Amino acid sequence: MSICVGDIKTMAKGQPIRGVYLLSGFEIRSGGQNGRYGSARLSDRSGKIEARIWELPDDPAWLSEMPVVFIEGEYCPYQGVPQVRISRLAAVPDEQLKAGMLSSLVRVSSHDPRVMWGELTGLVESMGDQRVRAFCDRLIFDDEEVCGRLRVWPAAVAFHHDYVGGLLQHTWEMARMADALAKTAPDINRDLLLAMVCMHDIGKIHEIEVDRLGGPAGFSRQGRLLGHIYIGMAMVDRCGRRYDLDPEVGLALQHAILSHHGSREFGSPLPPKIKEAQILHFLDNMSARREIFATELASVRPGTFSPWVKSIQSEIYLPDFPSGDDQ
Numbered sequence: 394m395s396i397c398v399g400d401i402k403t404m405a406k407g408q409p410i411r412g413v414y415l416l417s418g419f420e421i422r423s424g425g426q427n428g429r430y431g432s433a434r435l436s437d438r439s440g441k442i443e444a445r446i447w448e449l450p451d452d453p454a455w456l457s458e459m460p461v462v463f464i465e466g467e468y469c470p471y472q473g474v475p476q477v478r479i480s481r482l483a484a485v486p487d488e489q490l491k492a493g494m495l496s497s498l499v500r501v502s503s504h505d506p507r508v509m510w511g512e513l514t515g516l517v518e519s520m521g522d523q524r525v526r527a528f529c530d531r532l533i534f535d536d537e538e539v540c541g542r543l544r545v546w547p548a549a550v551a552f553h554h555d556y557v558g559g560l561l562q563h564t565w566e567m568a569r570m571a572d573a574l575a576k577t578a579p580d581i582n583r584d585l586l587l588a589m590v591c592m593h594d595i596g597k598i599h600e601i602e603v604d605r606l607g608g609p610a611g612f613s614r615q616g617r618l619l620g621h622i623y624i625g626m627a628m629v630d631r632c633g634r635r636y637d638l639d640p641e642v643g644l645a646l647q648h649a650i651l652s653h654h655g656s657r658e659f660g661s662p663l664p665p666k667i668k669e670a671q672i673l674h675f676l677d678n679m680s681a682r683r684e685i686f687a688t689e690l691a692s693v694r695p696g697t698f699s700p701w702v703k704s705i706q707s708e709i710y711l712p713d714f715p716s717g718d719d720q
């Protein structure tokens with residue numbers, strides 16, 4: 394049985410550790426008794442922890458490929474930073490990675506990806522406006538690489554939907570809300586809003602890098618230099634030109650991507666100036682905030698507050714209401 398990373402951090406110094414973890418960020422540094430040592434991070438679905446390998450294997454190149462490893466060692470915090478000192482290390486071959494082991498190593502969406510994908514594509518197929526649908530099909534659903542990534546990519550490196558399948562879950566949640574909202578407010582252009590939802594974070598498939606198990610590993614070079622807003626706008630622009638699609642629809646979609654964070658403070662250079670783009674911004678926030686509350690409340694007892702939540706600049710409270718069964 395592996396000791397999960399979250400529990401390691403609460404251990405006393407010197408406690409023995411053994412288990413299976415994803416190893417990432419490996420680099421060789423100079424120092425220590427042997428003149429060089431390995432620095433890396435160990436992770437599982439509960440978190441990440443720094444690790445040091447004082448006795449490197451003869452050929453350590455494989456450690457750079459983010460392997461899943463079996464380790465033995467001890468908990469050795471250094472200058473207040475939680476750290477594991479690894480004394481024994483072996484690769485776990487892909488064929489030995491059982492499904493159960495994978496889900497303990499990486500966080501995945503709690504919703505069935507086939508159901509989410511089926512509902513999302515069903516909503517796109519129900520569009521009546523072919524000019525709008527053409528953008529969805531050409532940019533996303535006819536493109537194997539884009540589809541393949543949208544199905545499994547995380548929506549973020551941290552804060553919300555930052556797990557395997559997070560981008561699909563975030564997009565699916567918003568698409569369902571958009572569909573429901575359009576039923577109550579007929580002045581909303583449903584097809585345009587749905588297309589904006591599908592596309593608003595599509596640039597994240599190039600902005601975020603994933604580790605070999607599909608979890609978020611950080612931002613790509615393109616992501617760090619351009620960001621998902623620019624990347625997504627460029628994808629729409631390229632697609633519109635390549636397939637000679639309706640320029641007015643393309644402009645509205647690009648504006649929605651540009652403005653979906655709502656204000657300069659949050660990374661959008663212009664505020665939403667199209668009704669559906671304004672609604673998109675609220676749907677985006679709704680999905681993100683719901684997820685942040687749900688994640689925080691998972692470790693809060695009824696009738697108590699959470700610790701300070703940085704992303705919403707507040708603590709949050711779980712009311713002590715009777716559950717449905719008790720009523």
Ligand SMILES: [Fe+2]
Pocket residue numbers: 593594621653654
């Ligand atoms: Fe975004």
Ligand SMILES: [Fe+2]
Pocket residue numbers: 563593594677
């Ligand atoms: Fe989003």
